[in-house]
Amino acid sequence: MQDSVSHDPHDVHPPVVPPVPWLRRWWRRQSPGRQDRFAMLAPLAAVLLFLAAIVSAFWYLRLEEMDREQEAVRRDVEYAQQRLRLRLLERQEQLMRIARDVSNKDVDPEEFVGRAEALVTQYPELQVLAWIDERRRIRASYAGPSVPAQQLRLAGDTLRTGETESTFSLVRDVQQPVYLQPAGGGDTVPLLQLHIPLAEQARFAGVVLGEYSVDSLLRYGVPAEVSARYAVSLLDAKGRVLAGQVLPPRGAVSPWLVWASPQPNEYEVPVTPVGNGLVLRAQAYRTSLGVVGSGLFWLVGTLSAMTAWMLIGNWRHTRRRIRAQQALVAETNFRRAMENSMLTGMRALDMHGRITYVNPAFCQMTGWNETELVGRTAPFPYWPQEDLDQLMARLDEELHGRTGPAGYQVRVKRRDGTLFDARLYVSPLVDAKGQQSGWMASMTDITEPNRIREQLSASYERFTTVLEALDASVSVAPLGSEELLFANKLYRQWFGQNTGGHLSMVAQAGVLDTPRTTDESLDNVDSFVGLPTGQLTSAQAENAEIFVNDLGKWLEVRSRYLNWVDGRLAQMVIATDITPRRHAEEQSAAQAERAQSASRLITMGEMASSVAHELNQPLTAIANYCNGMVSRIKANQMQQDDLLLALDKTARQAQRAGQIIQRIRSFVRRSEPNRTPSDVATMVAEAVELAEIELRRRNVRLSHYVAARLPRLMVDPILIEQVLVNLLKNAAESVDQARRPLAQRSVELRAVPRQLEGQAVVEFTVTDTGKGLSPEVMERLYEAFFSTKAEGMGIGLNLCRTIVESHQGRMEAENIYNGSDVAGCRFSFWIPVSGAMNPAASKDAGVPA
Structure with missing residues (x-):
């Protein structure tokens, strides 16, 4: 097929010929259609490269800015962490002095309360100070006015065993100050506990418990300049926020603004000497819109996209026109090849019974070529002379639409005079406007199937004759039904035409069978539940010897399962008269x-x-x-x-x-x-x-x-x-x-x-x-x-x-x-x-x- 796109230099702009000699030779070796595609893709590639350069420049500048912001966040967080650490160490030293005086018995409970009140009043992050002996009983305690009533520790109370047992054991073992974040409920204020051990003559004598308000610790421990620039928060070991503020995650306000709202820079550092139990995190506030939020970026991107869209639209329009022409030719060639490769003969008649089309398979079947058949009317040359009346009646039925969907069988005469059997299926021929323009008939040679069918019939007759002459009763019945699928002559002589004898032999021999039901309401119940489906169709048979009172005979019953011709699972029973053998066995005994x-x-x-x-x-x-x-x-x-x-x-x-x-x-x-x-x-x-x-x-x-x-x-x-x-x-x-x-x-x-x-x-x-x-x-x-x-x-x-x-x-x-x-x-x-x-x-x- 020739390319439908014109290559006249007066119709389109001539393509630019590269000045490099080897590139010029490569360009001349390309076909005109490929040269057009390259010429169309070159401007598009240039626009895409320009857009990629702009995006890369913006992105590089943005990365530089993000690195600087991240470094500033890290530096400020570490500074805040040092300030917070020094504040905790100062409080720890003061509490250790009180614990030392308590261990030396230089402080009684009243004096302890006075010193605790001074510390709590002076340092707002310190909320509670308590003196607890080795039996977990509170000797003295002082709490700030902002402590909730449910968190107060009163002198004379005993702490719960589950609250302090593991902490007491740890403090007693390490003999060092221990920080702890107690598990609080939904209404309790997050606190940070400091347990300082008391020793009396090298014996563990309890602890001095100091409880910090995490919120106050963050408010007074973090410098104001850091809190102004960042969203500062304190987290526990599981990442839960104990105090401070947290910026919303990226895209939390609106999912479509994910790219317009970049993730804020943040930095985390553990608070020492607390350890891994308390983490200080700072998130930087966004002061710029980033690359995606820049107006210049969107302007350049929009212009580039419009240019690329117009180039692509022009190129796709040209390609669609070329593909439509190629598809039309390919469809025509495909239909012609399909008609030529079909083994079924196709013949088209107009509304008056004139042949308008025959395919090669039809010509090969009859021996007549297309020019000899197209335009002919009845009687057609492939009709046998002795069947003219019958075929004329069939043609009249076909033209009047009285042919059934099953088709009809006819004899067809070849050009050499030989005959073969064929089956014709007729359907209306509708044109592109939806109007019927004739009748289409498909013809199939069924000579070989007819011969096979005759052989199968003869084989079935021989098989039936052999089974009828057997001296054994043969019966076949489907599982779960009382229908008798097959019974030979001897079975009919013994039991008649019903399945009573078959079922009686199966039941008496103890051969596996399924319960039968005639209730139509049980259609959804699987009647084959419990059957060994993996072995039902195996060749192994089950044998049993039974005595039939109605016949007065001993029968050897053999059964096996098989798939019937309609796909149903059936049971075949073969019964042989063994009465003489049983008599001989009794005489032998x-x-x-x-x-x-x-x-x-x-x-x-x-x-x-x-x-x-x-x-x-x-x-x-x-x-x-x-x-x-x-x-x-x-x-x-x-x-x-x-x-x-x-x-x-x-x-x-x-x-x-x-x-x-x-x-x-x-x-x-x-x-x-x-x-x-x-x-x-x-x-x-x-x-x-x-x-x-x-x-x-x-x-x-x-x-x-x-x-x-x-x-x-x-x-x-x-x-x-x-x-x-x-x-x-x-x-x-x-x-x-x-x-x-x-x-x-x-x-x-x-x-x-x-x-x-x-x-x-x-x-x-x-x-x-x-x-x-x-x-x-x-x-x-x-x-x-x-x-x-x-x-x-x-x-x-x-x-x-x-x-x-x-x-x-x-x-x-x-x-x-x-x-x-x-x-x-x-x-x-x-x-x-x-x-x-x-x-x-x-x-x-x-x-x-």
């Missing part, structure tokens, strides 16, 4: 129970000869006792006492035989497992009693040890005894098969407490001196129907481990080595003290609960 009883019968069958030998002893004794009593009765040699003794022995032998038979019957009897709190020593004793018969038959020595104070275990004692008997019997057989000498034929049973993985347990160990277990036997030790004995069934150890694991325990086996030789084998199992498993866990372990 019953078979395991029968296998345990069979194992006990087999064990007792193997021990039959030993049991018969054990029963033969009491039966033979009974027969001998009976034959002996019959013979002696027939021979009349039986006394009554002998008869009773023999009958008693016979009864004990019969009782022993009955106990043996009863123990065997209770061991082999098939009964339901009954877990009760059982004593470990009792279970071990009964197991030893049963197994000892077999061990004696095999000539194996049995020793057992039960730790004292073992806790009671929640177990079935018959099952635990069965485990112990099997382990003891196997140990005896192992020792017998190893053919150990008599001294080495032993089996040891121990029951001791232990801590395993932080859990309290009772450990049972059976140790034998047999030949141990080979590695291949160790690998298949608990395998069902595996046995190293020719007559063995291979179910003993398998049942033992099942029984132990059903009680939440574990069983282990290991060889015992003596060097490289196997010296025996140790079987051990432990039962936790924390109690028995729940019934469901027992069934899962294969043992009835």
Whole structure:
């Protein structure tokens, strides 16, 4: 775009060409527009430099004046501070003389009052003099007539503890005069206290208290010439004004006069010997208006600002005209580029249906160029021949403004004869005057979206077919609502079309759900409060097995949370019929129970000869006792006492035989497992009693040890005894098969407490001196129907481990080595003290609960 500003030398003043050669060359290399800008900026820069020079000169002079004023303030304040210091030191010396006379007992209370009255009358800043003993009691006191009644100190009164305790302690420690500013109320006159210690034979005997009026101290201590030139004030340690006057802060009268009222010069110095507790401050009165208040400054500034404003206004007017032309061209180019880069085809019709404009995208879609389309009327060349009637009706609706905002779908023919699907959106075309001049239509190629939509529909049909054919019930419902979002065929067969079955399975399975409400007044209540929102959409599912009475089936329910297609949080429940599996588990449990009883019968069958030998002893004794009593009765040699003794022995032998038979019957009897709190020593004793018969038959020595104070275990004692008997019997057989000498034929049973993985347990160990277990036997030790004995069934150890694991325990086996030789084998199992498993866990372990 060419610069619209004329550069004719007759139209504007020619720019000044710099005389320096290198500057002249630089100037000629600039464009005319840049030369105009430099020519416009040069006068403005000169005006600004002139204004900056004037301001700098004024400011420099003002700084010089401020430095002189500050030096004068500092000098006068230090002079006033010296005068005030000398006055305080004179009063301090006079009070110290009185304190010395009091300490030497040269002054009584009456004379003290007289001398105090003379000092107070002579020196107006001294308001109160008091003699206070070490017990904080006022011995004598005199106050000036201007002291308020609430600040009077009368003889015989006792000062408050909080008022003088810290001061007395300080004076007693340092034994030097101490100045203090007491905290006063809103109505009290600011005072300065001087405490001079009294000493009686090197002992602290109180203080002489002198109180100065801070206002009088400022009035009579500061020279009059200083008070005339400055606003003098006395401040405390916190910066509060105690006496004097203070000039208002900068801008306090009117905020817009901040620059017109410069901050006054001030100087502060602590008052000695008071120290940091009292500060003397002087503020100088303003005698000049400063730089900003100078009329000459404002005149020069105003003229410079007006000149700069006119130069800037002229320059901005020129720049606005140039920018307007550039913006117009840029806007036209931008609109043309936007129309050319759009992927949506644009077509404009006038009020009679004639094409007035098409963009490149429209031409690219149809294959016809702009010259072939502009000016054409219906039928248009991109209309398919078979859709002419339908398209003519659509065009009539478009020209009469009856097209909806959703647009309509048509088929469009390319120049090569191919067709594609398109959607047209029509809107009125309004000109710059607000009058409708035609209709604008935007066309989008929707062939690919239609193809994707068809594929999605086919995919949805396949997905629905798969879900309908599943042998599991699938249902989806949103949280907090009773709407059923999805249900497959099996769910509909079981529960129908409502969410009753879904909610019933969720509630029965104990899966997290939210309370539902239909009260519209609770719309503002968050129904998802308490849900674990951080994990609701995770892939982990919750499983549960429930029994549905209406169906008479066992169902395995799995649930998970998901985001539905509309963004709502939903819960999917998958229910599978596991009734056959539950029946199989119940049958397996019953078979395991029968296998345990069979194992006990087999064990007792193997021990039959030993049991018969054990029963033969009491039966033979009974027969001998009976034959002996019959013979002696027939021979009349039986006394009554002998008869009773023999009958008693016979009864004990019969009782022993009955106990043996009863123990065997209770061991082999098939009964339901009954877990009760059982004593470990009792279970071990009964197991030893049963197994000892077999061990004696095999000539194996049995020793057992039960730790004292073992806790009671929640177990079935018959099952635990069965485990112990099997382990003891196997140990005896192992020792017998190893053919150990008599001294080495032993089996040891121990029951001791232990801590395993932080859990309290009772450990049972059976140790034998047999030949141990080979590695291949160790690998298949608990395998069902595996046995190293020719007559063995291979179910003993398998049942033992099942029984132990059903009680939440574990069983282990290991060889015992003596060097490289196997010296025996140790079987051990432990039962936790924390109690028995729940019934469901027992069934899962294969043992009835």
